[in-house]
Amino acid sequence: MQLDDYLTLGRSGLRVSPISLGTMTFGSDWGWGADAGESRRMFDAYLERGGNFVDTANFYTNGSSERLLGQFLADRRESVVLATKYTLNMQPGNPNAGGNHRRNMVRSVEASLKRLGTDYIDLLYLHIWDGLTPFDEVMRAFDDLVRAGKVLYAGISDTPAWQVARMQTLAELRGWAPLVALQIEYSLIERTVERELLPMARELGLGVMAWSPLGSGVLTGKYSRADLDHAKGLDPRVTGTRKDVAVGNGALSERALAIADVVAQIAKEQDRSSAQIALAWLLHRRGSTVMPIIGARTFAQFEDNLGALEIELDAQALRRLDAASAIALGFPHDFMALPMTQGVLHGGTSTRRGE
Template sequence: MSHTLDTYRLLGRSGLRVSPLALGTATFGTEWGWGAERNEARKMFDLYVERGGNFIDTANTYTNGSSERLLGEFTRDNRESLVLATKYTTLRRPGDPNSGGAHRKSLFASVEASLRQLNTDYIDLLYLHVWDFRTPVEEILRGLDDLVRQGKILYAAISNAPAWQVSRMQTIADLRGWSPLVALQIEYNLAERGGERDLIPMAREMGLGVVPYSPLAGGVLTGKYSHDDLTATHAASADSTRKSFNAALGTVTERILTIAGAVREIAAELDRTPAQVGLAWLLHHPDVTAPVIGARAPAQLEDNLGALEVDFTASQLARLNTIGGIELGYPHAMLASDHIRRVTGGDLRIETRR
């Protein structure tokens, strides 16, 4: 089942139509030590949009604000045709305690700053970026709803938060008639599948479209890493800076390199690149709306878009599902056991459809 950027998907319980791959723009700007300068960023933006892509992902503090500012320039002529998603909660001014967090003051100030930087009157999709464990959920939801009513944001979403808090928020929003959350952005890829325990099933039940970031595990699934990278000290070049960053985050491990090896094997069978295989696995996932792809050069983005054309055999898909599989743990494993099926349902057979 191949895809195209202009074969759109609905985002969660909304009627908003988005491309099956979102263009991540955390690489727009070089302030973080890697990324794309303006002209290269413009080429990637144009390539994505010319292919029919409409879903652009950024955040208020990506590349210290350069990402939003560049998008404000690039979207000047086609703003209405695009779905612009940005985020709030990360500190905009270190040392100012209210310039970050999920609270109302941070929310409203961040949105106003993003509107200026994006050179737009409204934000299509606003994510709470990182859960802060301090702000009451009613304060967050009411603030988001006020911004929707003002027309400054059209849809609300959330990222990097516990499943029980997200489901609680969605329930409160429904009961009080406030704007619901329509999307959940989480780290999800063949190497990081913790979202399968609670976050993804919760999103399915509560009507949130799943938008995975880091779909290639920070690049480790591209096949560019080896066992030497487990202990190597990298020089300060653009590429090795990212390698050092991944090593510091603990994303280069024996387990992930084993998964990357399996991805390479299937890529060779399909005459595709490992990056295309890793992204295609997400594209074929029934609970995923749109992975966020982030490239540093047009050639890399072109390769990523090739994932839209990848088809797996049933055997290849089963191998990918198995190699990165995780233990679901209690209560999921217990509830899925044959014993529980017998004592709760006996011989009962029910056909389930999604």
């Protein structure tokens, strides 16, 4: 697989690379990102190797990520599928500067267009569900922006499956612009999305983008049990160090380190890096196409991450990784999979879904 082995995004006809370039690390405003020079180097190399899918958000590095991308895109805008997000509050103290509502969506898009130096956004994500805005308000606002040509496709991130499902159903019933992409946290240390979100995405035609595919760096092997003490008394935030972020979002745990140990063993056996093995596992997921978003801080990390495209994990390696990171799917999934349940359901016949 290469970056120019393009895939269509969900049920749309939009062609995107199998790995997206994440730019949450573009800009040093939060204390741990890449400066403009290093960010430009990664951006240029990604495009030179055939990559075309770039992911950002208005909130990333206080807007610096979008501003830097605006500079980098300059004469190459038409060759890039540009995704950004709205929702997070860019004006502390102003309640309407955050949330999923129409006002924030429209104003955020206008601000993003200025920072990015473009007149359209290829893919706009709702960043995280706010639990307050009516779902029909969101979908109608998306449709208006698509009809106006300021946004070409709509996507959603970090939202319960049942909420996404009714939003997509409403769009289909009313002929509004549908959701084409789902962005979720997905990695060997976070597999609970396999319960509802991934099956939903397959049924509703959503392309799946995986953020934090390296578990905030834990799966690279950079942390040890000694780092678990770092969590004591820490105030969760996005600023500080990468370790602070890993602790704040719950990625640095005993379970995660145990999974990272298995990743490291397989990496050693294959003479590869742990990061490459963890990313390759996502690229090998059965039943759904998952596109990892890589967000490197240095060019060396970026190059190493792309090495995952060259890896072919055998069945034994996949079984070891699956076993180390396994989760219980819970009810009703585990109940439906029981031999007794399947027996009474199909009456002893062998039946499978036709594609």
